[in-house]
Amino acid sequence: MIAYALQQLINGITLGMVYGLIAVGYTMVYGIIGMINFAHGDVFMVGAYVGIIVLTAFSGMGIAAVPVGLLVALLVSVVLCGVYGFTIERAAYRPLRGSFRLAPLISAIGMSILLENFVQTSQGAKDRAIPEPIPGGFKIMQQHGFVVQMSYMQIAIIVTTLVTLGIFTYIVTKTPLGRAMRAIEQDAKMAALLGVNTNRVISLTFVIGSALAAVAGIMFLSYYGVINFFIGFNAGIKAFTAAVLGGIGSLPGAVLGGLLIGLIEAFWSGYATIAYKDVAVYSILAIVLMFMPTGLLGRADIEKV
Amino acid sequence: MTCLLEVSNLVMRFGGLTAVSRLSFTAMRGDITAVIGPNGAGKTTVFNCITGFYRPSEGEIIIHREDQSTLALHRLPGFAIAKRGRVARTFQNIRLFGGMTVLENLMVAQHNRLQAATGFTLLAVLGLGRYRHVEAEAVERAKYWLEATGLTDRADEPAASLPYGAQRRLEIARAMCTDPVLLCLDEPAAGLNPRESEELNALLLKIRAAGCSLLLIEHDMGVVMKISDHIIVLDHGKKIADGAPADIRTNPAVISAYLGDGDDDDEDAVPVAAQ
Amino acid sequence: MSDAVPAVSGRDTLIRYLRDAGGVGILALAIFVPFIGLRLHGHMNGLALGYRPKLLAIGVVLAVLARVLVLIWQDRRVHQGRAAWRAARIASAGKYVTPLLLGFAVLLPLVPGIANFYIDLGVLVMTYVMLGWGLNIVVGLAGLLDLGYVAFYAVGAYSFALLAHYYHFTFWECLPLSGLFAALWGVCLGFPVLRLRGDYLAIVTLAFGEIIRLVITNWISLTGGPNGIYNIPHPTFFGLNFNLGGGAGTFSGFFGIDPDPKQLTTYLYYIIFFLALLTNWVTLRLRRLPMGRAWEALREDEIACRSLGINVRNTKLTAFAIGAMFGGFAGCFFATRQNFISPDSFTFIESATVLAIVVLGGAGSQLGVALAAVVMIGIPALLQDLSIYRMLFFGLALVIMMVVRPRGFVSTRTPSIALGRRKLISSELISEGHG
Ligand SMILES: Nc1ncnc2c1ncn2[C@@H]1O[C@H](COP(=O)(O)OP(=O)(O)OP(=O)(O)O)[C@@H](O)[C@H]1O
Numbered sequence A: 001m002i003a004y005a006l007q008q009l010i011n012g013i014t015l016g017m018v019y020g021l022i023a024v025g026y027t028m029v030y031g032i033i034g035m036i037n038f039a040h041g042d043v044f045m046v047g048a049y050v051g052i053i054v055l056t057a058f059s060g061m062g063i064a065a066v067p068v069g070l071l072v073a074l075l076v077s078v079v080l081c082g083v084y085g086f087t088i089e090r091a092a093y094r095p096l097r098g099s100f101r102l103a104p105l106i107s108a109i110g111m112s113i114l115l116e117n118f119v120q121t122s123q124g125a126k127d128r129a130i131p132e133p134i135p136g137g138f139k140i141m142q143q144h145g146f147v148v149q150m151s152y153m154q155i156a157i158i159v160t161t162l163v164t165l166g167i168f169t170y171i172v173t174k175t176p177l178g179r180a181m182r183a184i185e186q187d188a189k190m191a192a193l194l195g196v197n198t199n200r201v202i203s204l205t206f207v208i209g210s211a212l213a214a215v216a217g218i219m220f221l222s223y224y225g226v227i228n229f230f231i232g233f234n235a236g237i238k239a240f241t242a243a244v245l246g247g248i249g250s251l252p253g254a255v256l257g258g259l260l261i262g263l264i265e266a267f268w269s270g271y272a273t274i275a276y277k278d279v280a281v282y283s284i285l286a287i288v289l290m291f292m293p294t295g296l297l298g299r300a301d302i303e304k305v
Numbered sequence B: 001m002t003c004l005l006e007v008s009n010l011v012m013r014f015g016g017l018t019a020v021s022r023l024s025f026t027a028m029r030g031d032i033t034a035v036i037g038p039n040g041a042g043k044t045t046v047f048n049c050i051t052g053f054y055r056p057s058e059g060e061i062i063i064h065r066e067d068q069s070t071l072a073l074h075r076l077p078g079f080a081i082a083k084r085g086r087v088a089r090t091f092q093n094i095r096l097f098g099g100m101t102v103l104e105n106l107m108v109a110q111h112n113r114l115q116a117a118t119g120f121t122l123l124a125v126l127g128l129g130r131y132r133h134v135e136a137e138a139v140e141r142a143k144y145w146l147e148a149t150g151l152t153d154r155a156d157e158p159a160a161s162l163p164y165g166a167q168r169r170l171e172i173a174r175a176m177c178t179d180p181v182l183l184c185l186d187e188p189a190a191g192l193n194p195r196e197s198e199e200l201n202a203l204l205l206k207i208r209a210a211g212c213s214l215l216l217i218e219h220d221m222g223v224v225m226k227i228s229d230h231i232i233v234l235d236h237g238k239k240i241a242d243g244a245p246a247d248i249r250t251n252p253a254v255i256s257a258y259l260g261d262g263d264d265d266d267e268d269a270v271p272v273a274a275q
Numbered sequence C: 001m002s003d004a005v006p007a008v009s010g011r012d013t014l015i016r017y018l019r020d021a022g023g024v025g026i027l028a029l030a031i032f033v034p035f036i037g038l039r040l041h042g043h044m045n046g047l048a049l050g051y052r053p054k055l056l057a058i059g060v061v062l063a064v065l066a067r068v069l070v071l072i073w074q075d076r077r078v079h080q081g082r083a084a085w086r087a088a089r090i091a092s093a094g095k096y097v098t099p100l101l102l103g104f105a106v107l108l109p110l111v112p113g114i115a116n117f118y119i120d121l122g123v124l125v126m127t128y129v130m131l132g133w134g135l136n137i138v139v140g141l142a143g144l145l146d147l148g149y150v151a152f153y154a155v156g157a158y159s160f161a162l163l164a165h166y167y168h169f170t171f172w173e174c175l176p177l178s179g180l181f182a183a184l185w186g187v188c189l190g191f192p193v194l195r196l197r198g199d200y201l202a203i204v205t206l207a208f209g210e211i212i213r214l215v216i217t218n219w220i221s222l223t224g225g226p227n228g229i230y231n232i233p234h235p236t237f238f239g240l241n242f243n244l245g246g247g248a249g250t251f252s253g254f255f256g257i258d259p260d261p262k263q264l265t266t267y268l269y270y271i272i273f274f275l276a277l278l279t280n281w282v283t284l285r286l287r288r289l290p291m292g293r294a295w296e297a298l299r300e301d302e303i304a305c306r307s308l309g310i311n312v313r314n315t316k317l318t319a320f321a322i323g324a325m326f327g328g329f330a331g332c333f334f335a336t337r338q339n340f341i342s343p344d345s346f347t348f349i350e351s352a353t354v355l356a357i358v359v360l361g362g363a364g365s366q367l368g369v370a371l372a373a374v375v376m377i378g379i380p381a382l383l384q385d386l387s388i389y390r391m392l393f394f395g396l397a398l399v400i401m402m403v404v405r406p407r408g409f410v411s412t413r414t415p416s417i418a419l420g421r422r423k424l425i426s427s428e429l430i431s432e433g434h435g
């Protein structure tokens, strides 16, 4: 039934956008300093929490204009997550730069555990829910009594994601900062010798990546309405999977990988069993990597001998 | 004299770039065959094809064994070339097991022989079987090559802590410990001082005397002209000359390849300039 | 202060400290306001916010103080030479630490009057020592990054649980089978993916770990799903069980002593102690055999290995399989110890913990891994009163320990063979592998 498939397509793209936004953060950090920032998913979770707190504050003050509240929540969340990203890099990763590969990985895992439990102990382990911020939507088509809906929230998510990615692409391709980032990605030592302030660029990379995660966190919050301290883990792993699927280090790859994973999940849930949707995602990742060892858009790394 | 290695119509393409095109040559058993050419001529690529790191786009690479049988190297998986084809190599950028000692490097090189004596590792874990005996033999072989390369004193030091020249020699010793019939050396004299270079000549002649043939990439014409029996000159992936050192030195095509190339004006590398 | 630190005037230092600490204060404020300063409460119509200004102030002050302490410590830390000296000291201390630890481990359950709790804690720590040693083969020796080691632990545990549940197998019958199954899984999973490099391998192993957990969770008809499997038998002592009722056929009845839960715990303790020692012994043996040397060579340089005729894929597979096998043994033991298993015991956090033990111990070092397991599992378990903050501190400790000792407790490598005296190899020369 085409209508049903269309509905899954819409749902999948929405979800994929959120994954894609988080995946970009993984891939950026990986591209520039070659480490898996395991705590990135938890920055996403922090972003969602900041969002729910701002929204609660707004409703506490009796301000009912939800779109305005959402916008403010987005801004506050972006800024605070930027601070989180900056601090995480300074405290846990910078002292290990140039050290052995496994040390930053463990440090990042530790940071992820720390953030999760920080939020759990400070805000409680309970699920927190908000009412749907922008209810309603419009009917796209109807077939055999099945209505294909695109909610206003979904539209908002897709539009926001596209705008965010647009700004982000501009930064990476057109600004001196983006040029410096790409230079460090090619050869960090050489870039430093040529006067690129590596530390600053790396800090900014974390800030930007975290800001994108914050946007994703707000999207997630307003789409699902329920969050807890643990959402960062699953979303983080999925987004990391997306980044690897697309070819880690490749920015378009991250978005593509995110979309694919969103679609796989939506269609698998729609046509097979929901229970095994994550198994499907991971299996497809493994199969893709078997045939394309560096992901869909990743650079083949032939080691010259 | 019999043919040991036969390369015919070797082509290697990387995307649009043809690094080696229709190259054919033979290396005789007991010879030192040198492959020379300007930078980027495709020498290392030829080595990588022979030793299985690249799969040739076209062409054949055949090893002729002493018992007249042949082995098609281009059909073997990478590791089997050293194991079954008994072709060993060194690398242009030294690749040692830096965190392991010199002796350990040489023991790893004898992996296949040692592994065969472990009874699928199980017996050796339990201390049974003839492993201990075979290991003692392997240590003797390692000692022989340590002696030959002047590394005996440093046997228990980590390979990465050796000075550059010693690392080059260790790489040769390690390759020799696999007991090869053909040893491929990629610029073994690069970065050596004149005295070390002399010692290297002596070592290579010793290896040849021990019955192992050599295939040698080298820019140092002092080394090449003095010790090689046969020279193949590559330029832009094509063979432009093939013959005894004396012929190569006066070959006009070779001279123009070295001098005519604007991007390669390394005077030392010109064959005529040597001696 | 050492001479290596250039002379700085006290005023400059103070200004530097103030600026730095001020920056940290601002960051801490931003970080803590939404989470410590504010608190979400469930409310009749949705959510409401509470305020905790005092807690917020304490948090910020603590962060600033911590930063100042770090600054002082950094300024006092003497230059590099000291680090090398300390590494040598630790290495030489290893000679005494190993027998001491071993003696302590042997005698622990025999200490008169020791509470059952401590023996049980010993069992827990020892399980992680064994897991650490098992994973060390893969990560420390072969240099392959495995983020899904828990998968093999789960395979071992569920092999036994299912065989016991459906076919009434006993622990001792299942122990070798669990190892075998885990190793087989290791080969099956490893075969297609071991040619992946670095982080691609890491994510695929992580994915496999998750797949196995998800399948166990969702295949309810076979595994009981999230409810797990109950009544897994405890091990028997030459046919004698440890029922607390006493009587014929029980351990206490046979030896004519009073039944005591400590008897079972002690028995379990020595079983896992033996299994851990077995892991260690096999690893140490393998390191001196061609297979173990090939693993280490692989970690150092895969391409050179290939040029020496080493079958890289098979060598990786053996490391993966043998590591998996020990994980399987440990899993089987875990099932028999717990009596009950559920997918909750096999989450990514377990893999991460074991990996952290390996890295913190100093990848490749057996002693270091044992020490790290004691520190990371033993100490948090003793801090039970703080249980809700336990994982918080665990995460914090991971970060701090990595920053302070990136290469782990014991980072030197002992050569596997030597003509003369074995000289330790410093960590700077050792590669970590790319696989
Ligand atoms: N893996 C590869 N991918 C793409 N191009 C390659 C690869 N390996 C080699 N090339 C190209 O093939 C050509 C020949 O390279 P090769 O390394 O064989 O030269 P060479 O004769 O060994 O030079 P040198 O004397 O500098 O070592 C070069 O243009 C090089 O860039």
Ligand SMILES: [Mg+2]
Pocket: B043, B044, B045, B092
């Ligand atoms: Mg070359």
